[in-house]
Amino acid sequence: MTDDVFGPGWIGQLQRALLDFLSGVQLGGGLGVFLVTLASVGVMMLIARITDELVRLVLRGVIHQLTNQVDKERAEVWQTALHRHTLARRSAHLSGAFVIYLLAPYVLAAYPDAAGGLRNLVEAYVVVVVMFALNAFVRAAADVMRDDSLKVGVPPQFVSQTLQLGVWIVGGVLIISVLTELPVGALLTGMAGMTAVLVVFFRDSLLGYVAGVQIVNNDLVREGDWIEVPKYGANGKVADIGLITVKVRNWDNTVSSVPSYALISDGFKNWRGMLDSGMRRIDCSIRVNVADVAFCTDEAVEQLRGYSGPGIDPAILRQALSNVGEANERAAPLTNTTLYCEYLREFLRRHPQIRHDLFIMVRLLPSGPDGLPVGICCFSAVQDWILYEGVQQTLLEHAVAALPAFGLRPFQYPTATEEAVAAHAGQRRSPQVEPTMAATATTAQARDG
Numbered sequence: 333m334t335d336d337v338f339g340p341g342w343i344g345q346l347q348r349a350l351l352d353f354l355s356g357v358q359l360g361g362g363l364g365v366f367l368v369t370l371a372s373v374g375v376m377m378l379i380a381r382i383t384d385e386l387v388r389l390v391l392r393g394v395i396h397q398l399t400n401q402v403d404k405e406r407a408e409v410w411q412t413a414l415h416r417h418t419l420a421r422r423s424a425h426l427s428g429a430f431v432i433y434l435l436a437p438y439v440l441a442a443y444p445d446a447a448g449g450l451r452n453l454v455e456a457y458v459v460v461v462v463m464f465a466l467n468a469f470v471r472a473a474a475d476v477m478r479d480d481s482l483k484v485g486v487p488p489q490f491v492s493q494t495l496q497l498g499v500w501i502v503g504g505v506l507i508i509s510v511l512t513e514l515p516v517g518a519l520l521t522g523m524a525g526m527t528a529v530l531v532v533f534f535r536d537s538l539l540g541y542v543a544g545v546q547i548v549n550n551d552l553v554r555e556g557d558w559i560e561v562p563k564y565g566a567n568g569k570v571a572d573i574g575l576i577t578v579k580v581r582n583w584d585n586t587v588s589s590v591p592s593y594a595l596i597s598d599g600f601k602n603w604r605g606m607l608d609s610g611m612r613r614i615d616c617s618i619r620v621n622v623a624d625v626a627f628c629t630d631e632a633v634e635q636l637r638g639y640s641g642p643g644i645d646p647a648i649l650r651q652a653l654s655n656v657g658e659a660n661e662r663a664a665p666l667t668n669t670t671l672y673c674e675y676l677r678e679f680l681r682r683h684p685q686i687r688h689d690l691f692i693m694v695r696l697l698p699s700g701p702d703g704l705p706v707g708i709c710c711f712s713a714v715q716d717w718i719l720y721e722g723v724q725q726t727l728l729e730h731a732v733a734a735l736p737a738f739g740l741r742p743f744q745y746p747t748a749t750e751e752a753v754a755a756h757a758g759q760r761r762s763p764q765v766e767p768t769m770a771a772t773a774t775t776a777q778a779r780d781g
Contacts, residue, residue, distance in 0.1 A: 343438040347372060365442050372439040379435070380428035388424035395420055406476065413472035422465045429458050455510045463503035470495045487555055490544050493575035497537060539593040540576035546596055553578065553595065558603040564590045566600075611687050611711040614724050618731055619703035619743040620669065626739065627665040636671065636737070643733055645679075652678040669696060672738040673706065676731060680710050685723045687711040703743025706731070 347368050354364040399410040433454045440447035474492035509516045531538065547553050553570055559580060560567045566580040566588035577589045606612055637653055640646060652675040656666060676694045680686050690711045697705035708731065712723050732742055
């Protein structure tokens with residue numbers, strides 16, 4: 333009899349009763365068994381779904397209570413993070429899987445092979461659910477660790493992605509073991525021969541993990557550091573240190589993704605040392621017209637000593653002249669560039685926003701077709717980018733504005749207008765130019781004619 337295919341218990345009794353009803357409407361036999369089994373599967377899935385929703389509501393309350401008991405101060409932070417990553421919903425899927433796993437042998441008693449296959453799928457599904465739940469918890473914990481008051485020695489995102497990778501690898505092995513019904517040990521032995529393939533497949537992850545360990549152990553990069561990686565166009569603050577990539581938020585608010593191993597293999601510049609030192613270097617230069625460099629007579633030095641022009645502190649100027657006199661001891665005639673450089677040094681020594689405990693250097697660099705460079709190297713006491721640029725701007729402006737007091741001019745290539753004016757003035761001053769221009773015109777006419 334077809335009704336003997338159903339299992340014992342109340343589920344089997346309900347299935348037999350439904351089959352008897354279908355037999356009364358001429359739907360008995362094999363078709364009736366199939367319809368009864370199909371209806372039973374639908375009811376089983378409905379029960380699993382209801383159980384899933386009920387358990388989800390219970391888990392939300394349990395998580396709320398646990399976080400309040402374990403960490404009262406950060407209970408709200410934990411609850412927000414766990415809710416954002418849907419830990420309760422993901423974990424509740426286990427209850428529906430257990431319902432299906434328990435009821436499958438009774439519901440599918442007429443199809444024992446299908447019942448066995450379904451239970452294997454449910455076992456694999458349980459592993460998947462556990463993987464997603466663990467990953468949700470790891471990501472939530474990483475979000476909590478990013479809080480300012482919870483400083484850890486390693487980047488939270490790096491730890492999170494490392495743990496997630498481990499969960500996926502272990503879960504993947506378990507899923508294959510369940511579906512193929514092979515022991516985990518035998519499966520790992522077989523996978524050992526695929527090491528080369530796995531290395532190629534997980535190349536970036538392995539390189540990123542090794543690089544991440546080096547970065548963390550050597551404290552090369554932290555979240556919030558200002559780094560420059562020219563090869564990848566990155567210049568800004570580190571926003572995230574992951575297992576494979578490091579995200580840098582550039583100063584134009586774009587985001588550059590740099591492979592973690594590239595920081596080790598290609599190198600980068602980290603400005604953290606500058607920020608920790610409490611100062612920032614100023615290294616700039618202005619170019620002086622070489623034709624203005626000249627010796628200073630005693631009369632010129634005395635006039636400079638009594639200079640009272642705008643913008644120049646007479647006390648600084650007199651001290652600079654005194655320093656030059658003591659250092660030079662009048663062994664050789666002074667030049668206006670020597671006096672100018674010493675004035676800038678004394679100006680920097682008295683500047684309130686320049687570090688006086690570090691070296692201050694003003695020197696002449698090798699000249700070229702673009703003038704004689706006067707190099708200025710010192711250290712600003714402010715680090716903020718805007719304030720630092722303001723100090724550097726003020727310094728350069730003062731250095732350029734002080735040039736005329738020493739008989740110097742900044743070098744600048746002449747513009748087309750200046751060249752035309754100079755040429756016109758030269759023609760009016762030198763009558764020897766006229767024959768040359770006339771000869772040039774005659775030669776041009778002969779060439780064109």
